[in-house]
Amino acid sequence: MLGVNRFPRSHLFRWMALRHSSSKLFVGGLSYDTNEPVLKEVFGQHGEIIEAKVICDHKSGKSKGYGFVHFISKDSASKALAEMDGQVLDGRNIRIQYANKKEGSCNLYLERELSRQITKGKDEGDKASQDLNVYHKVSFDHV
Numbered sequence: 001m002l003g004v005n006r007f008p009r010s011h012l013f014r015w016m017a018l019r020h021s022s023s024k025l026f027v028g029g030l031s032y033d034t035n036e037p038v039l040k041e042v043f044g045q046h047g048e049i050i051e052a053k054v055i056c057d058h059k060s061g062k063s064k065g066y067g068f069v070h071f072i073s074k075d076s077a078s079k080a081l082a083e084m085d086g087q088v089l090d091g092r093n094i095r096i097q098y099a100n101k102k103e104g105s106c107n108l109y110l111e112r113e114l115s116r117q118i119t120k121g122k123d124e125g126d127k128a129s130q131d132l133n134v135y136h137k138v139s140f141d142h143v
Helices: 009-019 036-046 074-084 102-120 122-140
Strands: 024-028 049-056 063-071 095-098
Touching: 024 036, 024 074, 036 049, 036 063, 036 074, 063 074, 074 095
Parallel strands: none
Antiparallel strands: 024 063, 024 095, 049 063
């Protein structure tokens, strides 16, 4: 039975899936030697790429160890995420996740923490689900 302030679990997971359904991936844990052509070549095996970008320090020009890969289709991005997350590239295990829109990134920590709590246990999950509902109501009702 759902409480008055409870965000139904199926809606929560549907929302999270849609929120992170994207054709742009964040790639973390890159070797400082990995460049954009290497990123494009490796990820290009999973679908057509619009852009591969390694983020570099403005002053030194050296890689910060992460980048983004933007695919033409969401399906290609999903396939790359599933097959490449945790794989070794240039001697480093890379971490891949859907890229978040810049305007919402300041609340990403809160959203991830609440999502982790939901999966822990029933009591914590119920409370976190309610908290996430309040967070989204406040965050998105003003858009």
